[in-house]
Amino acid sequence: MSAFQQVIKANETAILSGWLSEMATSTRRTDLMGDTEIRQQATELLRLFTEASQTSSDVQSAAFASTKEFLKDVAKSRMDQGFTPAETALFVLSMKQPVFNALRDAMKSNPSELVTEIWAAGNLLDKLSMLTVTNAIGFRELTIQRQQEEMLELSTPVVKLWDGILALPLIGTLDSARTQVVMESLLTAIVDTNSQVAIIDITGVPTVDTLVAQHLIKTITAARLMGADCYLSGIRPAIAQTIVHLGIDLTDIQTKAKLSDAFALALQRSGKTVVSTKGSAPKPKEL
Amino acid sequence: MALKRETYRIDVSNDVVRVRQVARSWAAELKFSLVDQTKFVTATSELARNTLEHGGGGTMTAEIVENGTKKGIRLIFDDQGPGIANIELALRDGYTSAGGMGLGLSGSKRLVNEFEINSEPGRGTTVTIIRWK
Numbered sequence: 001m002s003a004f005q006q007v008i009k010a011n012e013t014a015i016l017s018g019w020l021s022e023m024a025t026s027t028r029r030t031d032l033m034g035d036t037e038i039r040q041q042a043t044e045l046l047r048l049f050t051e052a053s054q055t056s057s058d059v060q061s062a063a064f065a066s067t068k069e070f071l072k073d074v075a076k077s078r079m080d081q082g083f084t085p086a087e088t089a090l091f092v093l094s095m096k097q098p099v100f101n102a103l104r105d106a107m108k109s110n111p112s113e114l115v116t117e118i119w120a121a122g123n124l125l126d127k128l129s130m131l132t133v134t135n136a137i138g139f140r141e142l143t144i145q146r147q148q149e150e151m152l153e154l155s156t157p158v159v160k161l162w163d164g165i166l167a168l169p170l171i172g173t174l175d176s177a178r179t180q181v182v183m184e185s186l187l188t189a190i191v192d193t194n195s196q197v198a199i200i201d202i203t204g205v206p207t208v209d210t211l212v213a214q215h216l217i218k219t220i221t222a223a224r225l226m227g228a229d230c231y232l233s234g235i236r237p238a239i240a241q242t243i244v245h246l247g248i249d250l251t252d253i254q255t256k257a258k259l260s261d262a263f264a265l266a267l268q269r270s271g272k273t274v275v276s277t278k279g280s281a282p283k284p285k286e287l
Numbered sequence: 288m289a290l291k292r293e294t295y296r297i298d299v300s301n302d303v304v305r306v307r308q309v310a311r312s313w314a315a316e317l318k319f320s321l322v323d324q325t326k327f328v329t330a331t332s333e334l335a336r337n338t339l340e341h342g343g344g345g346t347m348t349a350e351i352v353e354n355g356t357k358k359g360i361r362l363i364f365d366d367q368g369p370g371i372a373n374i375e376l377a378l379r380d381g382y383t384s385a386g387g388m389g390l391g392l393s394g395s396k397r398l399v400n401e402f403e404i405n406s407e408p409g410r411g412t413t414v415t416i417i418r419w420k
């Protein structure tokens with residue numbers, strides 16, 4: 001009587017060192033993970049696996065709960081460390097070789113039993129590695145989703161174009177809670193820099209609906225109450241037409257097609273002009 | 288008859304962004320002009336937000352529809368929220384019950400080719416729009 005469970009239990013130390021050297025040659029990523037950590041993970045997984053397989057050979061059974069829980073943590077930490085899902089699965093799969101070696105040594109005299117047990121042990125390890133891949137991909141999807149959400153958020157700095165002239169170039173969708181924050185940061189900057197003009201540029205905003213318009217109008221009204229002029233620039237033709245159809249009235253707001261036009265207006269209103277220091281522009285060369 | 292149909296949940300603010308992206312990519316797929324894409328996406332944004340804010344969440348079903356040789360996109364916004372007691376009033380420019388601009392329903396009606404509201408107080412609201420290519 002020498003089922004693979006008993007063989008594994010009897011050869012835990014040998015399997016562990018075989019597994020570690022297997023990983024060292026084929027699957028190790030020294031750039032991503034240190035020796036100590038990998039040894040700890042391998043030791044723990046082998047211990048859990050050996051223990052669970054004594055009572056069951058079904059990965060869905062309660063006996064494997066802590067093994068699966070551990071593999072979930074492994075998948076998560078490896079995804080965080082930058083391993084691919086395949087590399088993460090290899091961690092489990094590379095246990096096969098030393099396990100098979102131990103089985104071969106223990107069942108030399110009985111080839112048909114050897115085949116049966118190799119198949120059983122291999123099957124179990126395959127299922128665990130599939131589970132690891134599924135976990136790894138799940139974590140990756142969560143990461144992607146989180147990054148997408150972050151990209152949808154605005155990260156928009158208030159920039160000072162000139163003494164007394166601020167610009168807020170908005171980029172991205174404008175309906176999250178961040179919009180409020182960004183608009184407030186413009187108002188704060190107006191006070192802090194004692195600016196007379198603020199330009200909100202919406203060239204990078206894909207959709208202007210009534211909620212966005214309401215945010216813009218509120219901010220512009222608040223800026224006015226604080227004694228600053230506020231211009232709106234970067235309204236693309238398609239957006240201008242859409243705004244008209246929606247019925248939004250922007251006639252009270254100073255709008256300009258481009259940020260540069262709004263800046264020129266701001267300079268003019270604050271009594272500044274731009275002059276060329278090189279005299280007249282160079283004449284084109286005659287052929 | 289729908290050539291293609293998908294349903295999306297609208298439960299959180301980000302879902303509004305997502306269904307807007309769906310509207311944009313379907314409109315681009317049917318080769319809507321840039322102006323028509325923008326109008327369609329903006330109407331989507333208004334109605335999806337109403338589903339979320341006034342209807343307490345719901346779904347958007349998108350369909351590609353055909354009428355003879357014409358193709359278009361039909362969007363159905365559906366919720367089981369409080370419903371609209373006075374549809375005529377809700378469709379009036381500037382009417383809002385919640386501190387909005389009150390231009391979402393009336394404005395999006397002007398941005399599409401076909402517009403229909405069905406609502407029953409206490410039962411929910413369904414708004415259906417079509418924009419033809």
Ligand SMILES: Nc1ncnc2c1ncn2[C@@H]1O[C@H](COP(=O)(O)OP(=O)(O)O)[C@@H](O)[C@H]1O
Binds near residue numbers: 366383
């Ligand atoms: N899905 C809905 N469920 C319940 N009420 C709605 C729904 N959509 C619109 N309404 C009602 O119609 C009004 C007008 O909607 P809308 O024109 O989009 O303006 P706003 O959203 O700015 O209030 C809303 O204030 C609300 O009372």
Ligand SMILES: [Mg+2]
Binds near residue numbers: 387
């Ligand atoms: Mg609305």
